[in-house]
Structure formats: C-alpha cells, structure tokens
Amino acid sequence: MNEYGVKIRSLLIFGILLLMCCGLGARLVCLHLCRPEEERSNMMRLRKTKAVLTAPRGVIVDRNGESNIMALNVNMKHVCADPSVVSTSALCATILEDLSSKLEVSRTELDEKINKPGSRFAFIRKYVYEDETEKISHLKGAGVFLRDVNVRHYPHSSLMCHVLGYIDRREEACGGVEQQMNRYLMGSDGYLATGVDARRKEMYWRREQYTPPVQGATVELTLDQNVQYIVEKALDDAVAEHNAKGGWAIVQKVRTGEILAMASRPGFDLNRFNVSDESQRMNRTIGYNYEPGSTFKVVAISAALNEKVVAPSDVFDCENGRWFYAKRALNDYHPYGKLTVADGVKKSSNILTAKVALRLGEKKLYQYLKAYGVGSRTGIDLPGEEAGSLAQLKDWYNISITRIPIGQGVAVTALQMISIFSAIANDGFMMKPHVVKRVTRADGKVIFAADPEVVAHPIRQETAGIMNELLARVTEEGGTGRRGAVQGYRVAGKTGTAQKAVAGGYSSTAHIASFVGYLPVGDPEIAIIVVVDEPQPIRTGGMVAAPVFRVIAEQVIRYLDVPPLGRNVATVR
Amino acid sequence: MRRKRNKKRKVQGFAYAGPTVGLVILVLVALAYVWLGGRCKMIGKDITDLEMKKEELSKRYAYELYHWTQLQSPRNMEKALAKWKLNLVWPSSSQIQQINDISAKDVEKIVSGEYYPAIAKR
Numbered sequence: 001m002n003e004y005g006v007k008i009r010s011l012l013i014f015g016i017l018l019l020m021c022c023g024l025g026a027r028l029v030c031l032h033l034c035r036p037e038e039e040r041s042n043m044m045r046l047r048k049t050k051a052v053l054t055a056p057r058g059v060i061v062d063r064n065g066e067s068n069i070m071a072l073n074v075n076m077k078h079v080c081a082d083p084s085v086v087s088t089s090a091l092c093a094t095i096l097e098d099l100s101s102k103l104e105v106s107r108t109e110l111d112e113k114i115n116k117p118g119s120r121f122a123f124i125r126k127y128v129y130e131d132e133t134e135k136i137s138h139l140k141g142a143g144v145f146l147r148d149v150n151v152r153h154y155p156h157s158s159l160m161c162h163v164l165g166y167i168d169r170r171e172e173a174c175g176g177v178e179q180q181m182n183r184y185l186m187g188s189d190g191y192l193a194t195g196v197d198a199r200r201k202e203m204y205w206r207r208e209q210y211t212p213p214v215q216g217a218t219v220e221l222t223l224d225q226n227v228q229y230i231v232e233k234a235l236d237d238a239v240a241e242h243n244a245k246g247g248w249a250i251v252q253k254v255r256t257g258e259i260l261a262m263a264s265r266p267g268f269d270l271n272r273f274n275v276s277d278e279s280q281r282m283n284r285t286i287g288y289n290y291e292p293g294s295t296f297k298v299v300a301i302s303a304a305l306n307e308k309v310v311a312p313s314d315v316f317d318c319e320n321g322r323w324f325y326a327k328r329a330l331n332d333y334h335p336y337g338k339l340t341v342a343d344g345v346k347k348s349s350n351i352l353t354a355k356v357a358l359r360l361g362e363k364k365l366y367q368y369l370k371a372y373g374v375g376s377r378t379g380i381d382l383p384g385e386e387a388g389s390l391a392q393l394k395d396w397y398n399i400s401i402t403r404i405p406i407g408q409g410v411a412v413t414a415l416q417m418i419s420i421f422s423a424i425a426n427d428g429f430m431m432k433p434h435v436v437k438r439v440t441r442a443d444g445k446v447i448f449a450a451d452p453e454v455v456a457h458p459i460r461q462e463t464a465g466i467m468n469e470l471l472a473r474v475t476e477e478g479g480t481g482r483r484g485a486v487q488g489y490r491v492a493g494k495t496g497t498a499q500k501a502v503a504g505g506y507s508s509t510a511h512i513a514s515f516v517g518y519l520p521v522g523d524p525e526i527a528i529i530v531v532v533d534e535p536q537p538i539r540t541g542g543m544v545a546a547p548v549f550r551v552i553a554e555q556v557i558r559y560l561d562v563p564p565l566g567r568n569v570a571t572v573r
Numbered sequence: 574m575r576r577k578r579n580k581k582r583k584v585q586g587f588a589y590a591g592p593t594v595g596l597v598i599l600v601l602v603a604l605a606y607v608w609l610g611g612r613c614k615m616i617g618k619d620i621t622d623l624e625m626k627k628e629e630l631s632k633r634y635a636y637e638l639y640h641w642t643q644l645q646s647p648r649n650m651e652k653a654l655a656k657w658k659l660n661l662v663w664p665s666s667s668q669i670q671q672i673n674d675i676s677a678k679d680v681e682k683i684v685s686g687e688y689y690p691a692i693a694k695r
Contacts, residue, residue, distance in 0.1 A: 056631075069642045075632040130636060150632075155642040204617025229647035488669070558663055 049196050055187030058216025062225045071154050077133045078147040079124040083116045085143030095142055102135040154270035160228050162264045162283035166273045179383050184439045187216035215442040222258035222437045230555045231261040238548045239265050242535035248284040248414055249530045254422040256452040257431030286385040289411035293498030294348045295516050296407030300357045303368035306463040309359050312342040318351045326398045346473045348480045354402035362401050366393045371458035372420050380433045388412040418529040421516045425524035428464040430456040468492050472521045484515050484546035486553045488564045493517025495541035510534050515545035525562045
C-alpha cells in the first residue's frame with residue numbers, strides 16, 4: 001500500500017465522519033430552532049412542572065404543651081377501586097368479602113359501588129388510618145388502590161369540641177380556636193418550579209425556583225385536658241340523671257382570667273362533624289343567652305354594699321313570702337319574715353333583694369350592671385360570643401327595679417356570670433377571660449402571649465371581702481347551696497333557679513338550674529359555673545347544679561394541688 | 574574507513590506529539606466534565622429522594638404523635654385503670670394531717686432531712 005492510498009482512505013473516513021457530525025448537528029438545529037413556537041413551548045411545558053406546596057397546619061395543644069395535642073394534621077388514605085377491574089375479576093367475591101370485613105363497610109354498599117363495569121373509579125372508604133390499610137395491602141393490584149390525603153384530626157374526638165372548632169372538607173375553619181386563630185395556624189404555602197423527566201420525576205439540577213412551605217404556628221390553650229375531662233364527665237352524668245336538654249360549665253382561674261375548662265352539652269365528635277347538627281355544634285357557654293335567676297342577686301347586693309346604702313346586718317321585712325310592688329306580686333320560694341341582708345343572701349330571698357335594689361336606686365343599679373359587663377361581650381378570643389341582653393335605663397318598666405336584680409328581664413351568658421363572680425373573688429378586679437395562652441412559630445419564636453388584663457373594677461376590695469363571707473354562708477348548713485360544699489375547703493357560691501321565658505310569660509315546667517361559685521374562700525383559685533337546661537323532675541339549682549359543682553370542684557382543686565387554707569400550709573397525706 | 578553519516582536522513586518517529594497530547598487532554602477534560610455532570614445528577618437525585626423520605630418521615634411522625642396522644646388521653650387512662658383494677662381515690666379529710674403555721678422553707682428542710690435525718694435515709 002502506497003502512501004497516497006493511505007492518505008485518500010484517511011480523508012474518506014474523516015469526510016464520512018464529518019458528514020455524519022454535520023447531519024447530527026443539522027438535525028439538532030432543526031429540532032431546537034425550526035419547530036413551530038407552539039410545539040416548542042408545549043415540549044418545554046411538558047418538561048417542567050410547577051406546584052404549590054401546601055403548608056402543614058399548626059398544632060393546637062393544651063396548657064401543658066406539646067405532650068397534650070388537641071388538633072393536628074395526619075396522613076390518611078382513601079381506599080379506592082377500579083370497578084371495571086374488580087367486577088370482571090375471577091376473585092371478585094373474595095375481594096369484596098375482604099374489603100367488607102376488614103374496612104367495616106356493608107356488603108350491599110360495596111356491591112352498589114363495584115357493580116358498574118363501565119366505571120373506572122369508586123371510593124370504597126374515605127379517611128382510613130394507615131395501619132388499617134395494611135390489612136388490605138394484599139389486595140393492591142387487584143383493582144384496589146390507595147390515595148393519600150392529609151386531614152385535620154382531633155385525637156380526643158369530642159373533648160373540648162366547642163373550644164377547638166374544626167376544619168371542614170373544604171379546608172375552611174369553622175368555629176372555635178381553629179377559626180379565631182386561623183391566620184396563625186394556616187402557615188405559608190411554598191412553591192416549586194422545576195424540570196421533570198419522562199417519568200415526571202423531578203430533575204433536581206433543573207430546579208428553577210423553590211420556596212419551602214412554612215408550617216403554621218403552634219397555639220397553646222389555657223385549657224387543661226384533664227380538667228376539661230372532669231367537667232365533661234360530670235356534665236354528662238348530670239344531663240343523663242336529670243333528663244335535661246343540655247348543660248354547660250366553665251372553670252376559670254380568678255386571678256388571671258384563664259379558662260381551664262369550657263364544656264357544653266350536647267357535644268359532637270370533631271372527626272365526624274358532618275353528622276352533627278347545629279344544636280350540637282353550639283357553644284352554649286358563650287352563645288346562649290338565658291335569664292340567670294337568683295345567681296344574679298350578687299350584682300344588686302354587692303352594688304348596695306359598695307355604695308354603703310345597706311350593711312350585712314341590716315334587717316328587711318320579707319313579707320312572709322309575698323309582696324306587692326306596683327300592683328305586681330313578687331314571691332319568695334319559701335316564706336320568710338324578717339331577715340338580715342346576710343341571711344337574705346343565704347336563703348336567696350327575692351323580696352329582700354328587690355328591697356335592697358330599691359334602696360340603691362335605678363340609676364345606680366344600672367351603672368353597676370354596666371360596670372359588671374352585663375349586656376356587653378367579654379371579648380373572649382372565641383367566635384360566636386353573645387352579649388346578653390340588658391334594656392337601657394330609659395326603657396325599664398316600673399317593676400324592672402324589682403325584677404332585674406333577681407335575674408328576670410335580663411339575659412346573660414354563662415361566661416358573663418362567671419366573670420362577675422370571679423371579679424368578686426378577685427378583690428373586685430374583673431379579668432378578661434381568654435382561652436389562648438401563647439402562639440409559637442415553627443422556629444420557636446413566640447409571636448403572641450396573653451397577659452392577664454384587668455377590664456373593670458366594679459367594687460372595692462373591702463366590698464369583695466364582705467361578699468366572700470356572705471356567699472360562703474350559702475354553702476353552709478341552712479344555705480340553698482349546701483350541696484355545693486366541698487369537704488376541707490370553704491366555698492362561696494350562689495344557686496339559681498330561673499323559669500324559662502315563653503310567649504306571654506314564664507314556663508312553670510321549664511327551668512334553668514345553675515350554681516356559680518369559687519374556692520377556696522380567703523385566697524380563691526378557681527371559679528366554676530354549672531348550668532343545666534330543663535332538668536326534670538327536680539329543677540332547682542341547689543338540687544341539680546350544686547352537686548355537679550361539688551363533683552367538679554372536689555377533683556379540680558386537688559388536681560391543681562391547692563391547699564385548703566392558703567399557701568403556707570404543708571399537707572402530708 | 575568510517576561510513577559517512579547521512580545527516581539529511583530524517584528520523585521516522587512520532588511526528589504529531591503536540592496536537593495528540595492536546596487532543597488527549599481535551600478528551601480527558603471532556604470525560605471529567607461528563608463524570609462531574611453525572612455526579613451532580615446523582616447528588617440531585619439523592620437530594621430529591623431524601624426530600625421525599627423526609628416528607629414520609631414527617632407524616633409517619635405526625636401519625637405516631639396522634640397515636641401517642643390518643644393513648645394518653647384521659648378517657649384511655651381511665652379505661653386502663655379500670656382494666657387493671659387500679660382504683661384511685663382521693664383521701665378523705667380524716668386521712669389528711671395538716672401542719673399549720675409552717676413556712677415553705679421549713680417544709681423543705683424537713684423533707685431534705687435537715688431536721689430529721691431518718692426521713693432522708695428512707
């Protein structure tokens with residue numbers, strides 16, 4: 001082979017290779033530049049993906065912190081099936097039997113969903129826990145598959161249901177802390193714009209934009225789940241025992257205004273809110289106005305004592321149980337002759353209270369009613385609070401001065417009543433009630449912390465001291481609230497038995513029985529209100545509500561480790 | 574007589590040393606580039622896999638948290654106590670001995686054994 005031949009062959013091979021490269025290059029140029037714009041942008045679009053990354057919703061915990069979670073998001077599964085595959089499968093009957101027994105779905109319902117050969121999708125059961133789906137893992141591939149879903153879940157079901165609220169299926173907050181604190185709980189969504197391969201799997205090096213989602217803040221409540229449980233259990237027992245329509249109760253720390261428990265019956269399961277009705281979802285502690293009856297007497301009595309128009313030892317004629325004022329009769333539950341103010345409170349005389357109010361005067365009484373917050377919202381950090389009802393002074397009837405002090409012709413909520421008693425217990429200082437203690441961001445920064453706030457100072461400390469002693473006598477022997485006494489502690493309280501208003505007057509059979517009190521007298525720690533709606537056949541506050549108060553107070557005061565006689569006492573058990 | 578050296582004789586050897594070395598270097602650089610590109614892609618894949626794993630673990634953690642919260646709920650604690658027949662009752666007032674007029678400091682000293690060493694030994 002001569003040199004010339006080698007050269008020619010080399011050039012030929014080189015030329016062929018060059019031609020191939022040029023061809024490839026031309027094809028590349030054609031693919032990238034010669035396609036119509038629409039086709040090119042379509043291709044680019046298919047290679048990219050954009051997604052909003054949903055921020056995990058914040059957690060709600062009780063006052064003991066993250067060890068007691070009341071609401072959180074969990075991953076659940078929807079069990080789905082392809083009816084066209086399942087119904088035509090040879091093992092169709094076995095599959096359906098398995099699904100029915102393991103997921104507790106009725107066979108009839110399953111047959112209805114699966115007997116549609118033309119359909120490609122059916123929900124077998126929604127919102128199934130992950131460990132439950134393991135029981136049917138062997139059915140995957142047989143036309144049964146799972147879909148992930150992230151759901152707001154409440155581990156304690158109905159505990160604290162009215163305070164917490166819930167998130168509905170459209171991810172909207174409904175009621176309670178979920179609604180009130182939604183702007184803190186919702187967090188910030190993230191964003192991802194990236195390239196994907198043919199299998200739609202992200203190609204990390206083609207990531208264009210990534211903003212991580214920021215988890216919602218943790219909301220810490222003032223409520224204690226154990227105190228709440230005690231209250232709810234006592235209410236359930238009372239409602240069942242007295243065949244009542246409902247019941248509600250609040251436990252509050254008198255010095256700070258923190259709510260330790262807030263329960264309303266009937267209640268509902270937060271995880272099954274869709275099967276509850278409006279009556280069950282209503283928070284009666286703040287959303288139900290009722291005439292308080294005799295528990296309201298503390299307002300007029302404390303006002304008169306504060307103005308020094310009466311003294312505890314002043315004697316009033318209780319007219320043997322029936323007294324006419326402005327041609328209208330006012331009756332006592334029991335007939336009394338002459339009573340001191342102190343005894344009148346103990347025995348809950350309507351006539352004595354009315355006469356004390358007359359001595360005080362309409363104008364002063366109205367001022368004290370407003371000072372105590374009657375007819376105004378307390379401003380608690382929950383939605384749906386009612387303001388109660390108090391007619392303006394100019395709209396009072398001539399007998400209003402005798403009716404309003406005994407809790408008729410005025411409407412309040414349970415929260416307003418307990419605020420009044422807490423003010424008396426707290427040396428005359430009314431604290432703002434609240435259920436949210438703190439809000440903490442995911443990074444640990446505290447973005448909101450509730451401080452105790454004085455909202456009113458209706459009576460002097462000296463008057464509050466006198467009221468403490470007067471109300472403590474109510475739970476002693478001979479008092480209407482003796483069934484509310486707690487062994488080892490001095491309890492101050494007041495019973496109430498109010499007829500419910502009906503068209504044209506008041507019902508003789510439908511009553512609201514209530515008891516409001518606080519303990520221990522001398523250095524009060526907690527106030528409790530119990531209201532029972534239409535108890536039958538026994539209807540009085542002393543017989544129905546006071547025992548419930550005792551059951552709650554006995555357990556809560558010990559749970560909080562409050563010594564009976566003050567703080568400098570050591571107790572050895 | 575010594576043979577004359579042919580000084581004009583060209584030595585037949587490797588004539589394209591410079592360009593060849595250049596080509597080899599270029600190829601090596603290209604290979605290194607391809608290798609680095611591949612490594613980056615592998616790391617990117619690892620990152621996305623770890624991100625997915627992190628998400629899965631977060632979901633698992635939330636689920637376990639929910640389980641744990643349920644287990645220690647007051648209702649479940651009550652059921653557990655009833656199941657194991659652990660009847661807890663509050664002591665009656667006759668079982669409680671109250672020591673009046675004592676300061677918290679004195680209580681600490683009693684409990685720590687400063688006053689009564691026998692208690693500390695228990």
